[in-house]
Amino acid sequence: MNKKHLAAYAIVAVLFAASGAYVGMNKNNPAPPLTAVPPPGVTEPVAALYKQTLPDAKGVSTPLAQYKGKAMLVNFWAPWCGPCVQEMPELSALASGEEGKKLQVIGIGIDSPTNIAEFNDKYKITYPVLVAGMSGTELSRQFGNAQGGLPFTVLIGADGQVKKTYLGRLKFDELRKDLATL
Structure with a gap:
């Protein structure tokens, strides 16, 4: 290695060190968490959920307030979401079991x-499938799904409190343990 290369490497190293020091000293706000899950017991998103009236797959309006007082498992999903589709047969079995x-x-x-x-016609899902369109993403964000990822599932107790949220494909062994605590 000649002196010219060594000098060039030293200059690049000094520039990177100076850039790192500048960013470190001028960083005021930490990055927001990827998923801000509401703490157990939070009820505001549940109240917003109960205010919704959404059409089902056949277009019939369904007021979600009808589920007040009953434990709920709310699954935000999309037909183009592979993990969403994969967990639906197990959700159907859960709903009908x-x-x-x-x-x-x-x-x-x-x-x-x-x-x-x-x-819905193709897969014959055994639980109510409602249509929220893109407003469903905003509703899921109220439950802590900051990035709008799918599938996103919320376990709500009969008392109207969020018990747990799940981002990604459900692990049904874990879910059944959580259901046993309701």
Whole structure:
């Protein structure tokens, strides 16, 4: 290595060190967390959920206030979301099994009414599938889904309090343990 290369490397190293020091000293606000999950017991997003009236896959308006007083598992999903589609058979089994007697499972679709209706007809989902369109993303953000990722699932107790949120494909063993605590 000759002296010219060594000098060039030294200059580049000094520039990087100076840049790092500048950024470090001028960084005032830390980055927001990727997912700001509401603490257990938070009820404001649940109240917003109960105020919603959403059409089902056939276009029939469904007031979510009808589920007050019952434990709920609210699954935000989309037909184009692979993990969403993968967990739906297990959610259907959950809704139609023993747990479904104590728990209302609802799917809130983030897509067009046509796409959700076609999907529902094809897959014969056993729980209510509602259409929220892109406003469903905003509703999921109120529950702590800061990035709007899917699937996003919220477990709400019969007392109207958020018990737990799940980002990504559900782990049903974990979910069943959480359901046992309701």
